[in-house]
Amino acid sequence: MAPNVFRIPLPLPGDTLRAVNVYLLLEANSAVLIDSGQFLEVARKQLEQSLGLVGVEVGDVSEFLITHIHRDHYTQAVALRREFKSRVRIGIGEKSSFEIIERRIETSFERQFGLLSACGADDLYKEARVFSRGDDEIAKLYERPDDWLYEGMALQIGGRTLDVVATPGHTRGHVVFHDREAKLLFAGDHVLPHITPSIALEADRPPLPLGDYLGSLAKVRQLPDARLLPAHGPVIESGHLRIDQLITHHDLRLRQTYDALGDRRCSVYEVAHILKWTRRLRDLSEMDLFNKMLATFETKYHLDLLVAMGMVIVAEEESILTYSKSGRAYDVSLR
Numbered sequence: 001m002a003p004n005v006f007r008i009p010l011p012l013p014g015d016t017l018r019a020v021n022v023y024l025l026l027e028a029n030s031a032v033l034i035d036s037g038q039f040l041e042v043a044r045k046q047l048e049q050s051l052g053l054v055g056v057e058v059g060d061v062s063e064f065l066i067t068h069i070h071r072d073h074y075t076q077a078v079a080l081r082r083e084f085k086s087r088v089r090i091g092i093g094e095k096s097s098f099e100i101i102e103r104r105i106e107t108s109f110e111r112q113f114g115l116l117s118a119c120g121a122d123d124l125y126k127e128a129r130v131f132s133r134g135d136d137e138i139a140k141l142y143e144r145p146d147d148w149l150y151e152g153m154a155l156q157i158g159g160r161t162l163d164v165v166a167t168p169g170h171t172r173g174h175v176v177f178h179d180r181e182a183k184l185l186f187a188g189d190h191v192l193p194h195i196t197p198s199i200a201l202e203a204d205r206p207p208l209p210l211g212d213y214l215g216s217l218a219k220v221r222q223l224p225d226a227r228l229l230p231a232h233g234p235v236i237e238s239g240h241l242r243i244d245q246l247i248t249h250h251d252l253r254l255r256q257t258y259d260a261l262g263d264r265r266c267s268v269y270e271v272a273h274i275l276k277w278t279r280r281l282r283d284l285s286e287m288d289l290f291n292k293m294l295a296t297f298e299t300k301y302h303l304d305l306l307v308a309m310g311m312v313i314v315a316e317e318e319s320i321l322t323y324s325k326s327g328r329a330y331d332v333s334l335r
């Protein structure tokens with residue numbers, strides 16, 4: 001990718017994303033990985049093999065810098081730390097999700113998917129039980145990091161300086177790492193080349209995650225342009241270009257979501273059925289269960305942002321949220 005920076009795609013069998021990129025920073029006396037891959041035998045083997053090509057062993061990795069809490073980024077670091085005592089760091093914003101996982105006040109399933117009922121998607125909620133996993137199993141994968149990363153930290157990795165930039169949205173504690181000198185942005189799932197990242201699929205969901213996400217896009221757009229090294233998919237030469245596309249997408253999506261309300265009161269699920277999905281403009285009913293859920297949440301976050309902007313009002317009827325236009329003229333522009 002650049003001198004002493006290597007991209008290592010690790011497999012995610014059964015996942016439509018297919019692979020997660022971890023990045024090796026190789027310095028004279030250290031090997032650091034940005035993201036770790038998922039705790040899976042095939043991922044471990046691939047990591048060993050790829051590191052071997054540059055003469056590094058897994059045990060030589062002294063530190064893992066993790067962009068966010070999702071299992072395909074974090075859980076292999078936890079497993080390797082048990083063996084090799086490597087240091088693991090992740091954004092402080094993820095702390096509350098760790099606490100929920102540890103305290104088990106509610107099952108993670110309820111936390112993640114209970115919202116579907118309020119969206120009027122009870123059928124999805126019932127079907128979604130297939131994603132319910134034992135809380136003990138999840139807690140085992142999610143031991144805490146050694147240290148937290150904070151906005152504005154400058155990490156010294158050999159001769160390299162990485163600025164930590166907090167980018168909440170994909171998850172609360174998502175961070176990206178910016179190497180100003182080498183003009184590289186290790187973007188995790190904040191900016192992806194082929195898809196719009198999912199928003200707030202996490203144990204501790206914030207009140208207005210799309211607002212957070214758009215704020216984070218604007219923030220990274222203000223940094224000097226850099227080569228974008230994403231956690232899924234190929235490298236993009238201009239991060240700015242892709243950020244502009246994502247902002248345009250959400251701008252259009254807000255308008256479509258508003259228009260879908262027509263003159264009625266609608267549940268989130270009803271609006272999600274009116275909207276078209278993916279580049280192929282599919283109906284919601286054509287999508288698989290997991291993507292139906294993501295689409296329903298995505299719709300809710302767009303509606304909630306329209307509420308915050310005063311374009312839409314929300315009410316609750318028999319514990320289902322319903323949305324309607326507020327009567328104000330539409331004047332939302334993200335650009």
Ligand SMILES: [Zn+2]
Nearest residue numbers: 068070170189
């Ligand atoms: Zn993720």
